[in-house]
Amino acid sequence: MKRIGVFTSGGDSPGMNACIRAVVRTATYHGIEVYGIMRGYSGLMRGEFVKLDSASVSNTVQKGGTILKSARSHSFRTKEGRQQAFDQLVNNGIEGLVAIGGNGTFTGAMIFEQEFGIPTVGAPGTIDNDLYGTDYTIGYDTAVNTALDCVDKIRDTADSHDRCFFIEVMGRDSGYIAIPCAIGGGAEIVMVPETQMSVEAAIETLRSGWQRHKTSFIVIVAEGDVEGNAHHVAAHVKAAIPQLDTRVTVIGHIQRGGSPTAADRLLGSQIGIAAVEGLMNGMKNVMAGIIDRKLVYTPFIDTISKKKPINQSFMRMVEILSV
Amino acid sequence: MKRIGVFTSGGDSPGMNACIRAVVRTATYHGIEVYGIMRGYSGLMRGEFVKLDSASVSNTVQKGGTILKSARSHSFRTKEGRQQAFDQLVNNGIEGLVAIGGNGTFTGAMIFEQEFGIPTVGAPGTIDNDLYGTDYTIGYDTAVNTALDCVDKIRDTADSHDRCFFIEVMGRDSGYIAIPCAIGGGAEIVMVPETQMSVEAAIETLRSGWQRHKTSFIVIVAEGDVEGNAHHVAAHVKAAIPQLDTRVTVIGHIQRGGSPTAADRLLGSQIGIAAVEGLMNGMKNVMAGIIDRKLVYTPFIDTISKKKPINQSFMRMVEILSV
Amino acid sequence: MKRIGVFTSGGDSPGMNACIRAVVRTATYHGIEVYGIMRGYSGLMRGEFVKLDSASVSNTVQKGGTILKSARSHSFRTKEGRQQAFDQLVNNGIEGLVAIGGNGTFTGAMIFEQEFGIPTVGAPGTIDNDLYGTDYTIGYDTAVNTALDCVDKIRDTADSHDRCFFIEVMGRDSGYIAIPCAIGGGAEIVMVPETQMSVEAAIETLRSGWQRHKTSFIVIVAEGDVEGNAHHVAAHVKAAIPQLDTRVTVIGHIQRGGSPTAADRLLGSQIGIAAVEGLMNGMKNVMAGIIDRKLVYTPFIDTISKKKPINQSFMRMVEILSV
Amino acid sequence: MKRIGVFTSGGDSPGMNACIRAVVRTATYHGIEVYGIMRGYSGLMRGEFVKLDSASVSNTVQKGGTILKSARSHSFRTKEGRQQAFDQLVNNGIEGLVAIGGNGTFTGAMIFEQEFGIPTVGAPGTIDNDLYGTDYTIGYDTAVNTALDCVDKIRDTADSHDRCFFIEVMGRDSGYIAIPCAIGGGAEIVMVPETQMSVEAAIETLRSGWQRHKTSFIVIVAEGDVEGNAHHVAAHVKAAIPQLDTRVTVIGHIQRGGSPTAADRLLGSQIGIAAVEGLMNGMKNVMAGIIDRKLVYTPFIDTISKKKPINQSFMRMVEILSV
CATH class of the missing domain: 3.40.50.460 (Phosphofructokinase domain)
Structure with missing residues (x-):
């Protein structure tokens, strides 16, 4: 793999920039080129690509939001839209993707891979923490x-x-x-x-x-x-x-919004590294997550279809503590 | 003056506790006793009084809200209510009041003084900064x-x-x-x-x-x-x-809410000191404020009837800066 | 168990108050009385006990430091000192202890239990996170x-x-x-x-x-x-x-110092509940901790003698991310 | 005046970016071009100039530090150094300067003007608040x-x-x-x-x-x-x-460091606007400041030679409040 792309999609969350930075620096560390894709699938179809190097992501780890911006795209739900995206990637020599977002994002990436064979590794970027396959999502803390x-x-x-x-x-x-x-x-x-x-x-x-x-x-x-x-x-x-x-x-x-906490910067960084190294190892259609402090890759099909239950003991805590 | 009371009334604002602390410590410094009156005029009528000393207000300067609580009172708008309040003050030997609040609070204090002769010095406590007689109100910053x-x-x-x-x-x-x-x-x-x-x-x-x-x-x-x-x-x-x-x-x-800024702690402290020393000097029906960095006492009648105009140059600033 | 004591010892850490509050409310929930012991072992020997109920710990969860104060005690390292502490507990009918602190604290509690049979369950309260038996200590985040x-x-x-x-x-x-x-x-x-x-x-x-x-x-x-x-x-x-x-x-x-983060308030609360329920279940000489999101009680002997290794992958992360 | 330069010099302070932004947008508003001069006098001598427009300063108002960087320069204290700076300005068509810094900065600007006739208006940028000619300096709050x-x-x-x-x-x-x-x-x-x-x-x-x-x-x-x-x-x-x-x-x-407070953003903005409009009105060797909420231009010679006394009543406040 010589060149990869990274994008953010869906609602933004604090720590996305830490993840982008980790993707860029890990790729650089391993001698892989990285392009930032602006505005999620929308920019992917339009070829809004920006070459990123180590310096491009300096001083971004503490920033809220996403420097790559995010947007919703209806066209990517059509075959034509995805064909267009594929053409853009081929024309730019991009061989794999890191997608930072949630289940909507991963569903798109999975269909895209089935049709066009471009591998994507996902990173769980949402404040809602409602993704199966990771204890915490980037932005939740x-x-x-x-x-x-x-x-x-x-x-x-x-x-x-x-x-x-x-x-x-x-x-x-x-x-x-x-x-x-x-x-x-x-x-x-x-x-x-x-x-x-x-x-x-x-x-x-x-x-x-x-x-x-x-x-x-x-x-x-x-x-x-x-x-x-x-x-x-x-x-x-x-x-x-x-x-x-x-x-x-x-x-x-x-x-x-707001500057991400230490935990979100750390998690975003861990997952950004894991996503790139996952792609390098031939992975696709999986989301990198941390479960019980260990790195785990979960198939998109599971993150999409399975529900992460909330710890029921927490409800009991509220009852006891409001005595 | 041997004993005074202090209360907060109307909407709470950050820095009220800094002001209460300054009132208590200034009175103590000058050998005057201080009672905290809970819940504004409502507590004044019901005699909800708490003796305060230096230690009572330790570790309060950084706290939001008001340790004396605040409430709206309909009864104080009646003559009977005010008679009741007067009786409570007489029974407890309280000879003067510091009222932290806004124009509603000051109006009540002014009528009360006219009827019963209990002097009040006011402190401008509101986040809205819409009080004539001070550049800034406590809580605004x-x-x-x-x-x-x-x-x-x-x-x-x-x-x-x-x-x-x-x-x-x-x-x-x-x-x-x-x-x-x-x-x-x-x-x-x-x-x-x-x-x-x-x-x-x-x-x-x-x-x-x-x-x-x-x-x-x-x-x-x-x-x-x-x-x-x-x-x-x-x-x-x-x-x-x-x-x-x-x-x-x-x-x-x-x-x-929230812990007050340095400016609000400073302002609350300055005004708390000024309010007590104003009472000691025989003042009444005035609000202590800071105008152009100088201490100024403004009659309640002016704080109530006059409007503090907003600096019109600020509107021009928004226009220039959003170019 | 009808009455327990709780104290903080060693360096203070944010979240200790969340833990104290959880101890008090959990005990209350289960019909057990709680005494706060001031200044750690020092107050234990001197009988500095304060009866606590639900209201005593209102509005403390967000506060840094420890409302029970902390101190180092040399006398508790002597048999005489511990005898004195035991007498105080017996005189006050206190049958079990929750000790919030680190290994110095737990060592004292273990010796005390061996000599006098008073059971203690520990809570890991230190900003350093260097305690075996829990992923994170209270105050670290x-x-x-x-x-x-x-x-x-x-x-x-x-x-x-x-x-x-x-x-x-x-x-x-x-x-x-x-x-x-x-x-x-x-x-x-x-x-x-x-x-x-x-x-x-x-x-x-x-x-x-x-x-x-x-x-x-x-x-x-x-x-x-x-x-x-x-x-x-x-x-x-x-x-x-x-x-x-x-x-x-x-x-x-x-x-x-400072107001504890959400994670520290949550962890302090979880562990405070677990400490009380541990005592109720006859536990002693153990520290309550959370490992991989599960509640674990670890013998003091292990928390004291074993070292929690740092995740070596983090060192690699610094290298990659500073490319 | 068709083109001006802006630079920061001396220790950085929060709010400098708000001031730079105001300089850029005010100039733009009035149809004047602006160049950012990097690293204070050092960049002035070396011609480290960057053309700035409205968009260049988007999203900077909330940032600590200075986007133009700051540095100390020994060479500017020599005639040769200043000649070099003058040549750079002439070559780039820059006719006036806004200097954000303290007395060291203003002294340099004053000598430079006397020798080469390039007018400078100063902005008080220092956390120390020890500048005569303004109630508060940018960064102090x-x-x-x-x-x-x-x-x-x-x-x-x-x-x-x-x-x-x-x-x-x-x-x-x-x-x-x-x-x-x-x-x-x-x-x-x-x-x-x-x-x-x-x-x-x-x-x-x-x-x-x-x-x-x-x-x-x-x-x-x-x-x-x-x-x-x-x-x-x-x-x-x-x-x-x-x-x-x-x-x-x-x-x-x-x-x-850190994101500037509201007061520092406001002050930096007011002074940035005033500095540009001062230059447009033919001013030189003056510092723009706010005294008693009014805009005042004070000659550099006064800001340099006069001392702003601290309000002595504050010392009395500490005494009273620590009763």
């Missing part, structure tokens, strides 16, 4: 710390005013971000998609706290919770316990 | 830095995805928070109550940027803007320029 | 992020001035803090106790970089490195390459 | 907040261990950084060059605190204090009060 920092700030004002705050965090269909925010943020209640906690149960807990003269509360609501978003939950609670002074904060896209 | 930190994070993701973000910051009827966020956050547009910028003008600016192939934008919207909040503005823009990938973030109560 | 934040700041000025900075981080006899700082901070060189890197080798690397017109460098030096501390290394380098503009920063005790 | 954040972290561990910490902050010959760190950080003692506080007086204060059973102390030492640096002071104190458990932390270059 930063997103949790950012959200927790917001919870800390809100608690200052919740305590000062005897209020009940409903804080909505990201996480798509999982409670991965919500749960450490609840445990680490001293929340009384956490509502996540993985459990059946009803608004009624939340109301019961709040009412009982109120009766014990507890006056300020934090409820963490995961965006994907079946009971609906924080505004919805808050409205139900307010209707049931009108004395509660309720407020809602949706943390939103703040969670996607 | 922290709120701006918190909001700006959020803007920085959002720009990471805005740039990575070529998106147009509408970020709503606090500030009640003023652009004091919005403007430094726009200048310091590299925003293209800022919409504040003090100017007549219409959504149409914003659309024009964005359209012209888009035509020059600019692809990511930050628009800062002050919560009190006449054109309505960020969701409203974003919807109009999206309708007019459908190609723009728009997103909205409402920073919200995150801006109220 | 925070210390790494704090140190890395300092490295980021120093790189700003290193780059602006074309300088070579030697940054000394903590870690006692290990490179656990130094290595992620090097990888995540984009350092060119890392000098840790676990490897034989000589000052000569460092000089060689810097000289070769200088000849390739590289002008700013970061060298991370672990405090325990055999080649001596950062000032020593810098002096040697300066003597060998006088053109280099060298500077030294010793991060020092800054690394011990 | 960030440095204070960084140092204060370190003090907060150290207090966590000081309190946990009943220790006396001596923390050395920057500031050259002034206590501008030390004093807000002391007030905002809850320090018991501050030692600054402007006052005659002797080590003996510090010892007296600590001894008296110790006798009142106070067990943890923070002493802030400004680097320029006549009594010598923190290590020196700590050694004297330890000799006099051996029971004190003393520790020293020198914050050092950490204070120079």
Whole structure:
């Protein structure tokens, strides 16, 4: 393998640049050329390629976002789009790809490989941590710390005013971000998609706290919770316990940005190295991940079809710690 | 004066604890006793008093919120409520008050003094910076830095995805928070109550940027803007320029919390000292503030009736810097 | 078991309060009383006990340091001292202990148990991460992020001035803090106790970089490195390459403080729960830890005598990433 | 004026990039071309010029350090050096300069103007805040907040261990950084060059605190204090009060880096605009500054020869607040 490409696709996450940097420097270290592909599959089809060397990625490890930008592409879902992408790669002599993203990204890469034989190794880049095949995804630790920092700030004002705050965090269909925010943020209640906690149960807990003269509360609501978003939950609670002074904060896209934590820089770096060395060893259609501190390559077919269950003991922790 | 009381009222702001600490230690320094009054006027009427000494306020200067808590009180607006408050003060031998809050707080204190003769010196505690009689209010600098930190994070993701973000910051009827966020956050547009910028003008600016192939934008919207909040503005823009990938973030109560900046700790301390020494010198119905680095006492009647205009040159700065 | 005690001993670390809070609330949850023992073994001998309940640990999870304080005790190393401690426990009806600290702490607890039969379960509280029996110690993640934040700041000025900075981080006899700082901070060189890197080798690397017109460098030096501390290394380098503009920063005790990261709050909470439930299940002379995301109790004898090796692949990462 | 140059010189400070950005965009706004001059006077002599436009300074406002780099130059102190610089400017058609730095920088610019007639307007870029002609210098607010954040972290561990910490902050010959760190950080003692506080007086204060059973102390030492640096002071104190458990932390270059605060971004922007518009209005040998929130141009001869006195009331504040 003489030349590879690297791109980011799907939602950006902090640590993607650490991963890109590791891809570039590992390739350089092994004498392989690297092209950065701008804007994911969209730039791949259009040939938006930039030659990268060691200096190109200096001073990027601490930056949020992705220097290669990201975009969604509808055309790559068509055969014509993929043909176009293939032609661009052939014309530029690119023989393998590192794709940093999530399952949407990997699905595209898998189909592309089946049709055109270009091997891709994936890197799990998403704040949601909902990917099978790795304990943590790149960006997750930063997103949790950012959200927790917001919870800390809100608690200052919740305590000062005897209020009940409903804080909505990201996480798509999982409670991965919500749960450490609840445990680490001293929340009384956490509502996540993985459990059946009803608004009624939340109301019961709040009412009982109120009766014990507890006056300020934090409820963490995961965006994907079946009971609906924080505004919805808050409205139900307010209707049931009108004395509660309720407020809602949706943390939103703040969670996607910011300088990555040490853990995300380290993880991004480990996986970037592994992705390049995986390609060099003939791998394809696999995602590099770290499970129990060991490097593991998991087939895309598994990362796409299998669900990583959340540690159920965490739900028990919230219950014990909010005693 | 042998014994004074101190309380916080209205919305909490970072640096209130620095101010409380300064009140307590200045009084102690001068041999005056201090009682903390919990929950503002509400605790004043109910006699929720706590004796404070130097050690009570150790390790509080760096904390967000207010250790004396804050609350809104309807009863203090009645003569009966104020009579009750007066009785509590007399029974506890409290001869003067330091009130940390905003114009609502000062109005109450002024009426109370007229009726019952208890002198109050005010301290400007609000993140909004919309108080006449001081260049900056306690909590403003922290709120701006918190909001700006959020803007920085959002720009990471805005740039990575070529998106147009509408970020709503606090500030009640003023652009004091919005403007430094726009200048310091590299925003293209800022919409504040003090100017007549219409959504149409914003659309024009964005359209012209888009035509020059600019692809990511930050628009800062002050919560009190006449054109309505960020969701409203974003919807109009999206309708007019459908190609723009728009997103909205409402920073919200995150801006109220967090450890105060150096400037807010310093300001809170200066004003806490000045408030106590003002009471000792027989002052009443005035707010202590810092104007052009000098201590100034402004009558409540002025802080309540006069408006502090925003520096118009800042609007020009946004225009020049977003060239 | 009806009543237990909890204390912190040795150097403080961020997350100790999360652990104390979890101990208190888990005991409360199970109907067990908890006493906080102030200042480690010193307070144990003197009977400095404070009854703790759920409310006592409200709003502590986000605080650095330890609310129970820590101290070194020489007297507990004597039989008389331990007899005194035992008497205090008996007089107060305390039947078991949770000790948050490191190997010095655990050694004391083990001897104490052998002599007097009071069971202790340990919690790994140290920023150094050099304890066998857990992947990470409570406080390590925070210390790494704090140190890395300092490295980021120093790189700003290193780059602006074309300088070579030697940054000394903590870690006692290990490179656990130094290595992620090097990888995540984009350092060119890392000098840790676990490897034989000589000052000569460092000089060689810097000289070769200088000849390739590289002008700013970061060298991370672990405090325990055999080649001596950062000032020593810098002096040697300066003597060998006088053109280099060298500077030294010793991060020092800054690394011990600060609000704990999400990971440290979570780990402290998990271990606090496990320690109490371990005592309830009749355990003694073991440390609760998390290995590969699973709860593990390791005998004190092993945590004290076995060394946790550093992941050698990390050294290779530094080499590849500084290409 | 058709084309100007901008450079940074002396120690770097956070907010310099905000100032550079403002210079570039203001010039562009007024139809003037701008060249960035790399590495201060050194690059000026060598003709290290880079054409800058609006896009060149995108996404720099939040960055620490200086994108134009800084360096000290001995040659510019010679007539030959300055002749060389002049030739470079003439060859490149540069008619005026914006110099971001301190008094060393301004002295050079003044001599250069007298000899060769190239006008320079200065911008106060230094963390030390020791420049006459502006209330605050660009970078000062960030440095204070960084140092204060370190003090907060150290207090966590000081309190946990009943220790006396001596923390050395920057500031050259002034206590501008030390004093807000002391007030905002809850320090018991501050030692600054402007006052005659002797080590003996510090010892007296600590001894008296110790006798009142106070067990943890923070002493802030400004680097320029006549009594010598923190290590020196700590050694004297330890000799006099051996029971004190003393520790020293020198914050050092950490204070120079990091993303600028809102205040520094705003100040850098205001001054960058003022510098360009000053040049356009025919000014030379003046520094743009903000005094009492108003733009003021002060002759270099005054910024160089006059001393900005520190507010003496701040020393009284430390005394009152450490009661």
